[in-house]
Amino acid sequence: MTEETMSIREMCDAYKVTPRTLRFYESKELLFPIREDQKRLFTKRDRARLKLILRGKRFGFSLEEIRQLLDLYHMGDQQHTQLSRTYDIGCERLADMERQRDELTEAINELKKQLKWGERVIASAKAGKKAAE
Secondary structure, eight states: OTTTOOEHHHHHHHEEEHHHHHHHHHHTTSSSOEEEEEEEEEEEEHHHHHHHHHHEEEEEEEHHHHHHHHHHHSSSSSSSSHHHHHHHHHHHHHHHHHHHHHHHHHHHHHHHHHHHHHHHHHHHHHHHHHHHH
């Protein structure tokens, strides 16, 4: 191995992923390690792609969206198409995340109200039980 390549174990350690994850990304044609017999050697390009894959997954992009965005790198337009499409998908994803956050905030507030109501009912029932004793 050279500084230019990393073994599967080095990739796993560096990026906190499993060998299975790397093989899965390879099978989905997201990564293209050099194959030497049973060994996989990952290049700087693979490392850059893995960083983008992991970031995309963190933001909720599908693997198909990530693959399509990575494939746009070689359009010959200095990544303008890739950046524009990434920006568009990012805006859509942000809107989805904000909508989900708002729905979650609403559900949390509703649950808090229900719990307060439950506290009052329980306290009232306890007070009624003590008065009856």
